[in-house]
């Protein structure tokens with residue numbers, strides 16, 4: 288039988304790639320954005336500054352603070368990469384959100400499991416990004432490989448997971464071939480490519496991609512369903528009649544693009560203490576924008592729930608970039 292040997296979770300936002308000097312560029316985007324989601328409400332940038340206190344974050348996004356936050360994040364990304372290199376699992380189950388990278392408006396599955404042979408990380412195409420802002424070019428260059436790269440998947444386990452999830456009451460979308468775009472097969476989204484490029488350092492391990500629609504109303508799976516789906520996935524892995532060491536990976540979160548430290552720390556405490564009730568009872572309106580990706584962690588925790596593993600929070604780094612408290616709170620964790 289397959290065995291779950293560990294789990295990891297990592298944020299994957301652009302501030303993990305962009306040098307701290309350039310974070311202010313993202314702050315400019317924040318200033319011009321129509322609204323920001325925060326604690327279930329929607330605010331303009333100026334309203335957010337007023338709500339949170341005009342001087343609340345002054346010391347939190349100086350260049351020195353940004354450099355310190357960036358350094359701490361890189362330290363933990365390296366630690367996760369070293370950990371995976373040592374752990375050498377046979378298979379990853381990667382839980383990530385799809386932000387209209389694979390699935391678009393024709394069909395937006397609440398949750399989908401890919402059971403094809405391989406996923407594609409599209410090679411970086413400078414032509415495609417020639418009019419993009421230089422910060423976007425840099426982020427895209429890091430997420431993509433220099434040339435088209437296929438990462439092997441594990442159709443047998445994926446199909447077993449789909450069937451077992453159906454038995455457990457989840458009408459999972461089964462995706463068996465790469466979706467096609469105007470230029471051929473679509474590349475996998477950033478939640479997945481970040482793991483392969485930054486955490487596996489391009490040393491690919493076969494994976495089962497689990498894609499959640501955390502972002503797009505109205506069919507985002509709710510927090511409880513994410514946790515329960517994770518449980519079903521974990522049970523499926525453990526009942527797969529093949530000897531394989533499997534690692535569960537959550538990609539994304541924590542609060543962004545408005546940082547809410549109180550919420551993050553409450554969620555992380557609940558995760559560390561196995562306080563599932565707190566996680567699954569969070570109201571849906573908290574899970575907007577990037578903060579919604581924290582549900583990928585909830586799903587992983589569901590998958591790990593009967594392993595007896597303890598969560599080791601490597602670090603929590605609120606990476607502020609503006610006086611409104613926008614940015615991305617980064618979290619890095621291991622379960623073993």
Ligand SMILES: [Fe+2]
Pocket residue numbers: 299300477478539540577580
């Ligand atoms: Fe994301």
